[in-house]
Amino acid sequence: MKTILLLPVLTLPALAEVPFQVAAETASIRFTPEGNGFVMEVNDPGNHAWMLQSTDNSSGWTNMATHRVFNGSLRIPVPRDGSRRLFRLNSDVAGQVSSSAANALILPGSPYNYANAALPAHLLTPQIQGQNNTPVTNPTTNAGAALGRVLFYDKRLSANQTVSCSSCHQAQHGFSDPRKFSVGFDGGLTDRNSMGLTNARYYLRENFFWDERAATLEDQVLMPIQNEVEMGMTLDLLVQRIDAEPFYDELFTAAFGTPEVNVTRISRALAQFVRSIVSGSSKYDLGVPTNFSNLTALENQGRQIFQGPAGGCAACHGSDNFVPGNAIFNNGLENPYVDKGLGEVTGLTSDEGFFKVSSLRNIELTAPYMHDGRFATLEQVVEFYNSGVVSHPNLSPQLRLPPGPPGSPPPQPRRLNLTAQQKTALVAFLKTLTDTSVTTHPKYSDPFRYQAQ
Structure with a gap:
């Protein structure tokens, strides 16, 4: 025509x-x-x-x-x-x-380093390495993550070719979405807030999504593509679309040795790219070797509240990655829960209200907060933990008075009773976890050419 x-x-x-x-x-x-x-x-x-x-x-x-x-x-x-x-x-x-990678994409002369990120010593400890959910079957390689980057930004992954993974996971917003609910390929809204991807590879439980319904990141990356609201594709059409674009021959060959396009390779490449999004240059990181002498008095006060008994935040956001151990939490957002979280997946009353706790790195950039985006600011989040936790049978031990396991008699929610100045300090500390080197680095940016040569 x-x-x-x-x-x-x-x-x-x-x-x-x-x-x-x-x-x-x-x-x-x-x-x-x-x-x-x-x-x-x-x-x-x-x-x-x-x-x-x-x-x-x-x-x-x-x-x-x-x-x-x-x-x-x-x-x-x-x-x-x-x-x-x-x-x-x-x-x-x-x-x-010609549909070559050189014509279609803006790629560096030498591949970006995705496989071996330069991280400070405190992020190379056995504790931190033990949080890494990278499977032995899919180690991150430079070529694999480079392919994953292109796929992450490619709108061919949606039914009408109008949205990509990056539409709901925007780099400037910590790879999340500033809207409460993301807009899918046909204008529909998702039912949960987009979770930030910074340091997604550090999660001991390995599961993904707010309700942990995906056992691995390799499983997770394919689910939005098939979701009827988000991207509306079938896996057969996904493979057909990608296989029909000649420039992908070069990228799949570099990543996997041959140009063959299949679901497993697409999944692995996307997962490699997401796992490469790692933060290690925040103000907090720069302060670790000097006992945080670079932080202001207010920020250091907030750090002490966060890590100490006054706040107790580190109980659920531990280590220098600010992630939990082998646990999922009910943080008392409401009773009853409109969105049952893990309970929606398992059908168990004892699992209602449990949601994944992701890393707090780049938390300043990922507003709004919680699975339903109910809090617009960090100040609102701090106030919730200060005075708003709701009694629920499944409330996690860290938020109970006295502490006790979920399912024990109806708990008294813990109140932090922080002063206005202490709450301001806690927010100030959370902002020291911001790392714009992740959100602005070219290796995480949209690689497509949008200007004619």
């Missing part, structure tokens, strides 16, 4: 977005003046090839460059020459732009 859009170069201001059909997909284009020319901003979920053509009305159309959309959108700069020239984009292109 041939689709043409005529654009007079001297038309100002920029046109509104213009929709049109390409094959079975709806594409659109925006014509925007920029510098000494203009830009054709093409939104094309079908990832077609386009030929730019021009005419001065005195002769036929002149072919200019041919461009390929690789991940849903492309900016095509066009110089202005002062004439009343017309331009058009033609999707009826004989021969497409």
